Amino acid sequence: MSKQEQRAEETKKSILLAAGKLFAKRGYDHVTMREIAKEAGCSHTTIYIYFKDKEALLHRLSMPVLEDLRNKMEYISADSSISFEQQLKEISREFIYFCLLNRSMYTIFITAQSSRVDVEEPNSEINKLRLELFNIIKQVIRKCLSIDEGEQLLAFARIFFFNIQGIVATYSYPHETLDTLMERLIPTFDEAVAILLLGFKEKLKQKGL
The missing domain is CATH 1.10.10.60 (Homeodomain-like)
Incomplete structure (x- = not known):
């Protein structure tokens, strides 16, 4: 060089x-x-x-780390040795860990210049990748609940994503190391996933689905 x-x-x-x-x-x-x-x-x-503009900078900062997160989530979602519910728990842990590891930047990685999750054609590569992350979560929820694509599944996936984001926001400024925090709270995170799934199943039962 x-x-x-x-x-x-x-x-x-x-x-x-x-x-x-x-x-x-x-x-x-x-x-x-x-x-x-x-x-x-x-x-x-x-x-x-x-860099031609801020979006180019956002792309350069965000794409490598988001691609790594997507690869990890895809690997978990394809693991046939564990149950669908366990896949969802492990994907959730991976997402939470990623956000807390990048706590100063996770909102930039996940939300800056973001588009809606129900658009057919994302307006940028970074939004395409964000949608892939959301869809991994959505498809594992679909497997857990044995339901078809549609508005109900999209609503459940949004609710689930909102709850994960709430967990991240709660622990954005922990007073302990990230690994210690994760080890201490993984049982609570897993319980949250189980409770959400129970609620989704009860909702489906009420609607006769």
Whole structure:
């Protein structure tokens, strides 16, 4: 790698670090490209050489970690050696662990510039990937409840996702290590999954489904 290429890589790295810092501190929508450039120590024209806009920065920061999370969730959902309910519990743990591990940035990874989960064609690669994460959860719920695709399944998946997000928000600022927290609370997380499934099944029973 030439010195010029090395400087370019260092500049890109500085820009990404600056963007992550500012997004985490102030939120994606409230940060400008000019502010990111200033934080990175480069001119507001230089930043556009490497990233055309904020969305490109969001993509670069988010896609690798979200792809890794998707791969882990897909692996669990394809594990035929465990029950569907156990798949759902382990997927939930994986998602919770990911969010708490990235607690300063998880809302950026999961929600910044996000589209609705029921759109047929996501408007960006990152939203396509977010939808894949949601659909993994939805399909495991479908297997647990033995129901068809439709509005009821979508509603259950949304309710489930809301509850996972609530757990993450509750423990966004823990006073213990992440591994210690997870070890202590996994039984509670698993119980939450079991209770939600019982509620879904009772709702289906009431509706005669």
